Amino acid sequence: MGSYALLPSNLVEIQSSNISGFSYCQPEKKRLGVGKTFCSAAIQTSTCDENLAIAPSHVAEEKIGVLLLNLGGPETLNDVQPFLFNLFADPDIIRLPMLFRFLQRPLAQLISKLRAPKSKEGYASIGGGSPLRKITDEQANALKLALEAKKKNVSVYVAMRYWYPFTEEAVQQIKKDKVTRLVVLPLYPQFSISTTGSSLRVLENIFRKDAYLSHLPIAIIQSWYQREGYVKSMADLIEKELQSFSMPDEVMIFFSAHGVPVSYVENAGDPYKDQMEDCIFLIMRELKSRGINNDHTLAYQSRVGPVQWLKPYTDEVLVELGEKGVKSLLAVPVSFVSEHIETLEEIDMEYKELALESGIENWGRVPALNCNSSFINDLADAVAEALPSATAMSTSTAEEVDNDPVKYFIKLFFGSLLAFVLLLSPKMILAFKNSLL
Ligand SMILES: C=CC1=C(C)c2cc3[nH]c(cc4nc(cc5[nH]c(cc1n2)c(C)c5CCC(=O)O)C(CCC(=O)O)=C4C)c(C)c3C=C
Numbered sequence: 001m002g003s004y005a006l007l008p009s010n011l012v013e014i015q016s017s018n019i020s021g022f023s024y025c026q027p028e029k030k031r032l033g034v035g036k037t038f039c040s041a042a043i044q045t046s047t048c049d050e051n052l053a054i055a056p057s058h059v060a061e062e063k064i065g066v067l068l069l070n071l072g073g074p075e076t077l078n079d080v081q082p083f084l085f086n087l088f089a090d091p092d093i094i095r096l097p098m099l100f101r102f103l104q105r106p107l108a109q110l111i112s113k114l115r116a117p118k119s120k121e122g123y124a125s126i127g128g129g130s131p132l133r134k135i136t137d138e139q140a141n142a143l144k145l146a147l148e149a150k151k152k153n154v155s156v157y158v159a160m161r162y163w164y165p166f167t168e169e170a171v172q173q174i175k176k177d178k179v180t181r182l183v184v185l186p187l188y189p190q191f192s193i194s195t196t197g198s199s200l201r202v203l204e205n206i207f208r209k210d211a212y213l214s215h216l217p218i219a220i221i222q223s224w225y226q227r228e229g230y231v232k233s234m235a236d237l238i239e240k241e242l243q244s245f246s247m248p249d250e251v252m253i254f255f256s257a258h259g260v261p262v263s264y265v266e267n268a269g270d271p272y273k274d275q276m277e278d279c280i281f282l283i284m285r286e287l288k289s290r291g292i293n294n295d296h297t298l299a300y301q302s303r304v305g306p307v308q309w310l311k312p313y314t315d316e317v318l319v320e321l322g323e324k325g326v327k328s329l330l331a332v333p334v335s336f337v338s339e340h341i342e343t344l345e346e347i348d349m350e351y352k353e354l355a356l357e358s359g360i361e362n363w364g365r366v367p368a369l370n371c372n373s374s375f376i377n378d379l380a381d382a383v384a385e386a387l388p389s390a391t392a393m394s395t396s397t398a399e400e401v402d403n404d405p406v407k408y409f410i411k412l413f414f415g416s417l418l419a420f421v422l423l424l425s426p427k428m429i430l431a432f433k434n435s436l437l
């Protein structure tokens with residue numbers, strides 16, 4: 001791990017994790033109070049080899065980059081199916097057992113084709129595409145300006161996981177610009193294997209194979225929901241929106257987070273649910289400190305497919321609250337910081353209609369943070385604080401990895417196994433499809 005000596009003393013205690021292959025830090029599950037969590041990427045420091053001659057840390061002029069990680073979204077209705085293909089082809093989104101990984105792409109083809117009509121309807125109703133790229137670009141510009149105001153001259157890059165600009169493009173640009181130190185900032189406040197974890201896995205694969213990148217000092221801010229600036233910005237938005245109700249004290253604050261399958265949390269150790277609950281605790285504590293003591297609840301939205309997702313489900317809770325006589329409700333999207341299809345269509349249209357049908361009379365929704373200035377300013381602080389802990393990923397070059405005899409035999413073994421499994425594939429594919437449809 002990198003050194004934390006220069007970091008503020010109110011850090012959440014950290015422990016090492018390796019969900020994506022990069023190693024970075026996870027806040028410990030127990031609550032330790034509001035703090036700031038970040039840490040550097042993995043991290044054996046360099047021994048001398050010929051690559052150090054081109055290692056970025058040895059370049060005289062410092063060039064700092066900030067890489068924003070985000071999901072990406074289809075910009076037109078024609079993009080929807082290929083976007084969905086990219087999403088479902090991600091082994092961090094559909095987690096098949098190793099033996100069935102060869103089915104990932106055919107399965108992604110099938111599911112994306114089946115899902116596309118419903119998804120297209122949703123995107124059509126919000127103007128024919130996702131606003132994510134535009135908003136993320138605006139956030140990138142705002143962050144650059146906020147860092148300039150702190151006397152930090154940086155280039156900010158956007159890396160989307162499932163649509164343009166893809167991670168590979170952003171990384172190519174970073175290389176072209178000869179960046180010498182990089183802070184990686186996922187635009188997800190809470191960590192999930194399916195979001196930040198997936199993007200970090202892609203990054204790690206790119207970095208591992210490239211001599212320049214594997215020697216580039218980087219710091220990864222793996223989750224930041226616990227930062228005071230974020231918590232206060234969310235509380236500001238909620239406090240302001242409550243004032244639009246005629247009886248603000250009577251309003252139920254309804255946090256709605258994007259769900260993940262239960263197996264992520266229970267079998268794969270995804271910290272997402274714990275972090276989400278902690279996040280809500282911190283926001284409510286901040287509101288209480290301002291004398292706002294409304295009831296609140298947390299539910300999970302946007303489930304896809306036949307598996308169990310985190311409960312309670314947003315749609316079911318809305319109906320229950322209506323039945324219980326709740327009359328005023330303020331929806332707070334909490335897992336994402338831009339407006340997107342799940343705020344603009346799912347919450348503003350579907351859930352609003354369901355809530356009103358269920359007896360809730362007064363409905364409100366907190367806007368996404370987007371380019372909110374105190375939020376962007378806090379992200380800029382997070383970047384500035386993370387910079388000193390930037391450390392290079394590894395010392396070994398792509399060739400060294402390829403020449404490693406142990407890795408070579410592991411590859412050979414799994415390659416043979418895969419070839420064997422492929423011989424049986426028509427039967428297996430059929431059985432698997434039947435179980436999913
Ligand atoms: C923290 C945020 C998110 C988590 C966790 C997450 C997990 C997750 N998502 C899917 C499936 C889909 N997600 C889709 C869109 C989408 N997802 C997020 C965020 C998280 N996803 C965002 C911001 C967006 C919207 C992008 C946009 O275009 O505005 C979609 C496509 C839309 C649709 O058809 O509903 C799918 C599908 C899974 C399976 C998953 C966890 C395993």
Ligand SMILES: [Fe+2]
Nearest residue numbers: 071258259302
């Ligand atoms: Fe999603």
